[in-house]
Amino acid sequence: MGSENLAYALTQVVHNFGAACVLGGAVFALWPVPRLESARAFARLICLAWGAQIASGILFGLTSLYFYGETPDLSSVALAALAIKVTAAISGFLLAASYLIRGREWSHLAVQHSFRGLAALAAIALTAAAFLRWYS
Numbered sequence: 001m002g003s004e005n006l007a008y009a010l011t012q013v014v015h016n017f018g019a020a021c022v023l024g025g026a027v028f029a030l031w032p033v034p035r036l037e038s039a040r041a042f043a044r045l046i047c048l049a050w051g052a053q054i055a056s057g058i059l060f061g062l063t064s065l066y067f068y069g070e071t072p073d074l075s076s077v078a079l080a081a082l083a084i085k086v087t088a089a090i091s092g093f094l095l096a097a098s099y100l101i102r103g104r105e106w107s108h109l110a111v112q113h114s115f116r117g118l119a120a121l122a123a124i125a126l127t128a129a130a131f132l133r134w135y136s
């Protein structure tokens with residue numbers, strides 16, 4: 001019980017800080033004033049944080065498999081919420097990575113739209129997380 005709780009808690013620490021970074025990083029790059037001169041630094045943090053969300057999300061599943069021999073039996077609402085989170089995480093990771101790879105050629109407006117997109121994906125994932133939690 002002790003090691004199981006510790007494994008879930010440590011995974012949740014990474015998952016919670018990742019969630020804070022994907023939303024906070026994108027919002028802070030745009031608001032209250034745009035800081036697009038530091039956009040690449042924000043994008044690096046955000047890309048890493050989306051990667052951490054994917055890795056810690058998988059680790060949740062692996063922890064359940066290790067301790068219970070199966071993943072939790074999810075309701076259809078929880079399953080839809082999980083699918084939304086996975087889609088948001090993959091899209092967020094790819095968007096931040098494309099900006100890092102090709103963003104130097106993008107217009108100011110395109111960069112601003114990308115960060116708005118990243119913030120929206122983070123807000124969608126956080127909303128889905130609440131449904132995953134309470135409809136599991």
Ligand code: HEM
Nearest residue numbers: 019053054057058060085086089122125126129132133136
């Ligand atoms: C591959 C993507 C992801 C997977 C597989 C995943 C999976 C999970 C799992 C299994 C839990 C535990 C659910 C429970 O306590 O019943 C969880 C919790 C959580 N996830 Fe994710 N997640 C992913 C992405 C994200 C993203 C992108 C965010 C936010 C930006 C996020 C935010 C949260 C939060 C806040 C919780 C805690 C909910 C609570 O206990 O109240 N997750 N996630």
